[in-house]
Each structure stands twice: as C-alpha cells, then as structure tokens.
Amino acid sequence: MKAIIGVDLGGTNIVVGAVAEDGNGLYGLSTQRTPAAGGPDAVVELMVKMTRECMEETRKMLGPDIEFIGVGIGAPGPLDRNRGIVLIAPNLGWRDMPLRDRISEAVGLPASLDNDANCAILGEWWRGAAQGAKVVVGLTIGTGVGGGIVIDGKLFHGASDIAGEIGHTTVDLNGRRCKCGNYGCVEAYASGAAIAARAVEGLEAGASSKLPEYVNGDLSAIDAQLVYRAARDGDEFAREVVRDTARFLGATVANMVNTLNPDVVVVCGGVTLAGDQLFVPLREEVRRRAFKPAVAACRIVAGALTGTAGVYGAAATFKAWYCDGKE
Amino acid sequence: MKAIIGVDLGGTNIVVGAVAEDGNGLYGLSTQRTPAAGGPDAVVELMVKMTRECMEETRKMLGPDIEFIGVGIGAPGPLDRNRGIVLIAPNLGWRDMPLRDRISEAVGLPASLDNDANCAILGEWWRGAAQGAKVVVGLTIGTGVGGGIVIDGKLFHGASDIAGEIGHTTVDLNGRRCKCGNYGCVEAYASGAAIAARAVEGLEAGASSKLPEYVNGDLSAIDAQLVYRAARDGDEFAREVVRDTARFLGATVANMVNTLNPDVVVVCGGVTLAGDQLFVPLREEVRRRAFKPAVAACRIVAGALTGTAGVYGAAATFKAWYCDGKE
Structure with a gap:
C-alpha cells in the first residue's frame, strides 16, 4: 500500500497524518501547537519530527510494506508553488521561507507546497462534503477567512498562485477596514476575530445578552465559539450576531454563485458549529441575492472533515x- | 479557406460577420437594429437574412472556394447551451426560444449558442486585447453589465452555464436596488443606464455642470455617452460621475483579482470611451483594494475589438x- 503524508501548518496548530493514496484511510494523525515564537527553525523541526512519528506510527499499524511516496504541505500566506517557498506568513513572521525543500531534505521524500485554505477545500472535494462536485467554491473561517476553488477536481490557482482569496473580496465598499488594507472585506465581518469584535461592540453599546455571564463579565474573553454557544443556548443577541454574519457571508457566497456557478459551496471552520443558526439565514441570503438558476444548481454545505480537511x-x-x- | 459566421444578437443591434477559421480575417460585416417589437420570428428572420447576405458577400470577396463550416451565435440571457435554447431574454421578451436550431435549419449549417458577454470576452482573448492571457476576466458595459471568464483559452461556464454574471455581484450590501432583485450590484452603479441615472440625480440635486447645455435642458436626454463626452471636455461634475463609476467598477475588479488572479482584466463597451478618465482611477482603486502580488500579475485594459468582439x-x-x- 502507498500513502502520502499530509502536513497542515496553521498559525495555531500543526496537524499531520498519513493518507492512503486512494484516500481510503487516515493514519497516525497528530496535532501540536505551532511553536511560532521559536522562529522558522523550531517550526520546521517540529513538522519534521511529527512527520517521522506519523510514518513510524503508520508502519506499526499497517506493517512494514507501506510505502510513503511523499509529503504534501499546506501553509498560510501567499506562496510560490513552483519554488516551494512561503513568500509572506504574517502570523508566523516568515518571509521567503523555502519550506518545501527543508521538509523534503530532512524527511528524505519528495514534497509539494500549497496554500492551506486551498488544501482544505481540495480535501473536502476529495473525501468530504464536496465529493463529486464539478465546481467547488470553499470558505475556511477561522482567525481569518480563507478560500479555495476546485474545478473538475483540480485546484484553480490563477495566473500567479493567488486565486481563491475570497475572504478579501468587498461586500461593503465603504465598510470596516480589513487587516489587508482594503475596506469592507467579508473577513472584516465574518472571521472568528471579527465575530467576537462585533459581539463585544454590541455589548459595550448596551445590548441585552447573557454573553457576559459566560465570561464572568470579562468581555475580552468572548470569542466566536462562545457566541455560537450562546446562540445555540437561545441568547437573542448572540443569534443576531450570527444572523448578521450570515448576511455578510451570504452576500459573498452569492457573489461566488453568480461569478463561478458552483454546484457546491462548502463552508469550513469553527463557524459551522453555529449549525442551522448560521446556515438557514445564509442560504436565505444567497437565494435573495443570486440568480435563481445558479442558486438552484448549488448546494451550500458545512465541511465534513473537521480538523482533517487540510491533511487530506x-x-x-x-x-x-x-x-x-x-x- | 474555411470560415465561421459569427452572429451577435443584442437587445439593440444584431451584428453578423464571417470570421476566418484561424481568426485572421473578418468579412461581410453588417449591423442592423434588432426588431425586438416584431417578436421572435422577426428577429430570427433578420438573423437568417443577415447570415445569408454575409455568406454571399464573403464569397464575392474571397471567391467560391470559401467553405462555411458553421454559425456561432451569441445571445443575451440565461441559456441552455447543450439544447441551444435561450431560456429568458427580458429585453427581447423571449422564453425558452430554440434559437440555435432555428438558425441552423434555416441556414443549413451546424450552429452553436453561447452567452453574448461570454462571446465578447472570448473574442478579446482570441483576437483582441487579452491575447495570450492564461486567465481573463472580462466586463462588458452597455445597457447592463455582463461578464465572462476565459481560462486557458476556454470559456468557463460553471456547473450550469451561468458563470460570469459579474455585473450582478454585490459591492455595497445595503446599496441601490438592481433590476435583478439584489441590492448593491455593480450593474446598479456602472451600467450605461445607471451612469446616466446617477448624473441626472446629481443635476436634479443642484450639481453645477455644463451637461444640461448639451441637451438644451432636457435632462431625460442625458445618456452615458454624453457623460463621457462632457468628462473629456473637462466638465468637473461629469468627471466626478466617471470617477465614482471607476470606484464601483474598481471594487468589482479587485474582487475578481483576489478571487481569480487573472493576468488580464478586459473592460469592453461604450464606457471605455471615457479613456483615462475611467482607467486611471479604476486601476488606482484596484491597487488600493486587491492583494499586491495579484495586482502586479494583472493588466487592466480596454477591449480592442469595438463592435466586433461579439462576432469574433x-x-x-x-x-x-x-x-x-x-x-
């Protein structure tokens, strides 16, 4: 049997697993905190260590006949796929980091490098919620909002590997300033950080909510997960924050539906924990905004491979x- | 020599020409008003008549050895390419019109059907301003705002032939209502009709401008062409209307640059008559909003095939x- 090691490098966690070449099996999965403060060497060292341990673990489970054909790496930031270099990764403080070859040389296997959000969406197409789709548009919602486009089973990279930055498309021309420098990006409203910030702004402006009780009055401890939990628990203000999130995401998804006419839009990340609180108004907003025949052709679903889409x-x-x- | 008849059906005009199979030559070009009020039969009859005349004219010029291999038809509205049917064309009042087969049978040649904006953008890729590009995003700005996407020399149609409706993507979530039912579509700001409407609104609100002098005070006679002309003549208010248009178009183009990372964005239609008045602030807005490496990879240009892109x-x-x- 042949397998490929998938390495998903995020600003918060590194996830590593061995994937059977045909996708039917994930072995030796492990997750560790990204030692970003230790600089590039500490991160690469841990990625190599986790990769070796994953291979060992997989061999123990499947026997010595297993053949590892290579390592696929997903990493944040604009990158140069051909040269295997991460150009800029603000959360890691990296510039022009030859990540692919460093991993490849240390592990003794060929390796490839691609964008982390691209990897997650391709994973959902290969083994997750977007299987069988012809055109997939995906959003990964975490600290930021990433995106990826899969056409006929292949990632669409554009002219210079930057395609899929859907999180930084404008839905409100005169809106909130985004970290990318633009105004009114969907990321400025619908990322985990933005959801928490909008909730705190509302509370500080006097909104009635049980959210402060969850954090003993310490509003700085409110994060997006807590907003979803309060919404599930029935808190009206938290539900309003989730509904607004659905509205901004809905305008973005409608733009993608009219532009790319996908048969599946897959939304990945912690925000999907909000469940119907998010997806019901999201689908409604898309129906309200996009062309009917394009909406009819498109399923809007939550990612199915929680925590492992990036590895797949x-x-x-x-x-x-x-x-x-x-x- | 082999040639293909290109038929570009618009709400206002029908344009027909014979294109050499290798693209090196356009013969027997003619333009006529679309007899929309006469119903589908009158329109089809004229399309057939123009096609026959074009073939005759081309034979006269190139001799009897010319072989016509088929007819390519560009038509408005959502359509079913496989069945060759125009599903809905509001400007023509058509529903479920089997346009391809009616033309094919009358002319005695095989025929194909595609969206008119798609055709114009593919024409610009084949013989116009986007030659050689890997990923082309195009906008056609006339009465409405159409769009098309060309990847590796092929039109991208999406899952059900609707891809490329870039004119109906939202740039202002809470903005002007668009004819499509959505709010804040770029078409609601940057179509010819919207440019004229915004100019008239400004004048009615008391803007100082020489525009009324061009129309002897009859504001209802102001159209987009006149706004561009006044802008070229130095009218400050007309320039402001063009700059605002550039801002809305710029946000849309920036969204496409971040999503699809094209190497060429081509803007076609009457709006390009505004020249640098439009393109200088448009490029600036895109630079302000989109990712630097994606902007660096992309040329934003005016269409080169005025009036014939759709036929090509x-x-x-x-x-x-x-x-x-x-x-």
Whole structure:
C-alpha cells in the first residue's frame, strides 16, 4: 500500500497524518501547537519530527510494506508553488521561507507546497462534503477567512498562485477596514476575530445578552465559539450576531454563485458549529441575492472533515503535483 | 479557406460577420437594429437574412472556394447551451426560444449558442486585447453589465452555464436596488443606464455642470455617452460621475483579482470611451483594494475589438464547441 503524508501548518496548530493514496484511510494523525515564537527553525523541526512519528506510527499499524511516496504541505500566506517557498506568513513572521525543500531534505521524500485554505477545500472535494462536485467554491473561517476553488477536481490557482482569496473580496465598499488594507472585506465581518469584535461592540453599546455571564463579565474573553454557544443556548443577541454574519457571508457566497456557478459551496471552520443558526439565514441570503438558476444548481454545505480537511487536501495536492505531472 | 459566421444578437443591434477559421480575417460585416417589437420570428428572420447576405458577400470577396463550416451565435440571457435554447431574454421578451436550431435549419449549417458577454470576452482573448492571457476576466458595459471568464483559452461556464454574471455581484450590501432583485450590484452603479441615472440625480440635486447645455435642458436626454463626452471636455461634475463609476467598477475588479488572479482584466463597451478618465482611477482603486502580488500579475485594459468582439467570439465558441469536441 502507498500513502502520502499530509502536513497542515496553521498559525495555531500543526496537524499531520498519513493518507492512503486512494484516500481510503487516515493514519497516525497528530496535532501540536505551532511553536511560532521559536522562529522558522523550531517550526520546521517540529513538522519534521511529527512527520517521522506519523510514518513510524503508520508502519506499526499497517506493517512494514507501506510505502510513503511523499509529503504534501499546506501553509498560510501567499506562496510560490513552483519554488516551494512561503513568500509572506504574517502570523508566523516568515518571509521567503523555502519550506518545501527543508521538509523534503530532512524527511528524505519528495514534497509539494500549497496554500492551506486551498488544501482544505481540495480535501473536502476529495473525501468530504464536496465529493463529486464539478465546481467547488470553499470558505475556511477561522482567525481569518480563507478560500479555495476546485474545478473538475483540480485546484484553480490563477495566473500567479493567488486565486481563491475570497475572504478579501468587498461586500461593503465603504465598510470596516480589513487587516489587508482594503475596506469592507467579508473577513472584516465574518472571521472568528471579527465575530467576537462585533459581539463585544454590541455589548459595550448596551445590548441585552447573557454573553457576559459566560465570561464572568470579562468581555475580552468572548470569542466566536462562545457566541455560537450562546446562540445555540437561545441568547437573542448572540443569534443576531450570527444572523448578521450570515448576511455578510451570504452576500459573498452569492457573489461566488453568480461569478463561478458552483454546484457546491462548502463552508469550513469553527463557524459551522453555529449549525442551522448560521446556515438557514445564509442560504436565505444567497437565494435573495443570486440568480435563481445558479442558486438552484448549488448546494451550500458545512465541511465534513473537521480538523482533517487540510491533511487530506495537502496529501491530494501532493498527488496532483507529483503523480499527475507536477501541474 | 474555411470560415465561421459569427452572429451577435443584442437587445439593440444584431451584428453578423464571417470570421476566418484561424481568426485572421473578418468579412461581410453588417449591423442592423434588432426588431425586438416584431417578436421572435422577426428577429430570427433578420438573423437568417443577415447570415445569408454575409455568406454571399464573403464569397464575392474571397471567391467560391470559401467553405462555411458553421454559425456561432451569441445571445443575451440565461441559456441552455447543450439544447441551444435561450431560456429568458427580458429585453427581447423571449422564453425558452430554440434559437440555435432555428438558425441552423434555416441556414443549413451546424450552429452553436453561447452567452453574448461570454462571446465578447472570448473574442478579446482570441483576437483582441487579452491575447495570450492564461486567465481573463472580462466586463462588458452597455445597457447592463455582463461578464465572462476565459481560462486557458476556454470559456468557463460553471456547473450550469451561468458563470460570469459579474455585473450582478454585490459591492455595497445595503446599496441601490438592481433590476435583478439584489441590492448593491455593480450593474446598479456602472451600467450605461445607471451612469446616466446617477448624473441626472446629481443635476436634479443642484450639481453645477455644463451637461444640461448639451441637451438644451432636457435632462431625460442625458445618456452615458454624453457623460463621457462632457468628462473629456473637462466638465468637473461629469468627471466626478466617471470617477465614482471607476470606484464601483474598481471594487468589482479587485474582487475578481483576489478571487481569480487573472493576468488580464478586459473592460469592453461604450464606457471605455471615457479613456483615462475611467482607467486611471479604476486601476488606482484596484491597487488600493486587491492583494499586491495579484495586482502586479494583472493588466487592466480596454477591449480592442469595438463592435466586433461579439462576432469574433461567437465564431470562436462555435469552433470550440464543434471542432474541438462539443464541449
């Protein structure tokens, strides 16, 4: 049996697992905090260590005949896929980091590099909620909002590997300033950080809510997960924050539906914990805004591979890059 | 020599020409008003008549050896390419019109059908301002705002032939209502009709401008062309209207740059008559909003095939559909 190691490098966690070449099996999965403060060397060292341990663990489970054909790496930031270099990763403080070759040399296997959000969406197409779709538009909602586009089973990278930055598309021309420098990006409203910030702003402006009780009055402890929990618990203000999030996300998804006419839109990340509180108004907003026949052709679903989409997808990008002709 | 007849059906005009199979030549070009009020039969009859005259004219010029291999038709509205049917064309009052087969049977040649804006953008890729580009995003600005996406020389149609409706993407969530039912579409600001409406609104609100002098005080006679002319003549208010148009278009183009990372964005239609008045602030707005490396990879240009992009592109869609495997 052949397997590919998928390595999903995030600003918060590193997740590593061995994926069977046909996608039917995930072995030796492990998660560790990203030692970002230790600089690039500490991060690379841990990625290599986790990769070796994953291979060992997988061999123990499946026997010594297992053959590892390579390592697929998903990493944040604009990157140069051909050269295997992370150009800029603000959360890690990296610039021009030759991540692919450092991992490849240390592990003794060929490796590939792609964007982390791209990997997650390709993972959802390969083994998750978007299986069988012809055109997939995906959003990954965490600290920021990432995106990815899969067409006929292949990631769409654009002219210079930057395609899919859907989190930084404008839905309100004169809106909130985003960290990217633009105004009114959906990320400025619907990222985990933005959801928490909007909740705190509302509370400080006097909104009636049980949210402060969850954090003993310390509003700085409110995060997006807590907003979803309060919404599930029936808190009206928390529900309003989630509904507003659905509105901004809905305008963005409607833009993608009219532009790319996908058959599946997959929304990944912690925000999906809000469940119907999010998805019911999200689908309604898309119906309100996008062309009817395009809406009719499109399912809007939550990601199915919680925590592992990036590992599956990183392995899939290696497979596409290495086995199918390094495209 | 082989040639394809390109037929560009618009709400206002029908344009027909014979395009050499290799794109190196356009013959027997003619334009007529669309007899929309006469119903589908009058329109089809005129399209057939123009096609026959074009073939005759081309034979006269190039000799009897010319072989016509088919007819490519560009038409407005959502359509079913496989069945060759225009589903809805509000400006023509059509529903479920089997346009492709009616033309094909009357002319005695195979025919194909695609969206008119798609055809114009493919035409610009084939023979116009976007030649050689890997990823093209195009906008056609006339009465409405159409769009098209070309990837690796092929139109991108999405899951159900609706991809490319960029004119109906939201840039202002709470903005002007658009004819499509959505709020804040770029078409509601940057179409010819919207440009004229915004100018008239400004004048009625007391803006100082020479625009009324051009129309002897009859504001209802102001159209977008006149606004561009006044802007070129130095009228400050007209320039402001064009700058605002650039701002809305710029946010839309920036969204496309971040989403699709094109190497060329091509803007077609009457609005390009505004020249630098439009393109200088448009490029600036895109630079302000989109990711630097994506902006660096992208040229934003005016269409080069004024009045004929749709004919070239309709012929190219026939070629792709018929000669390259009916995809």
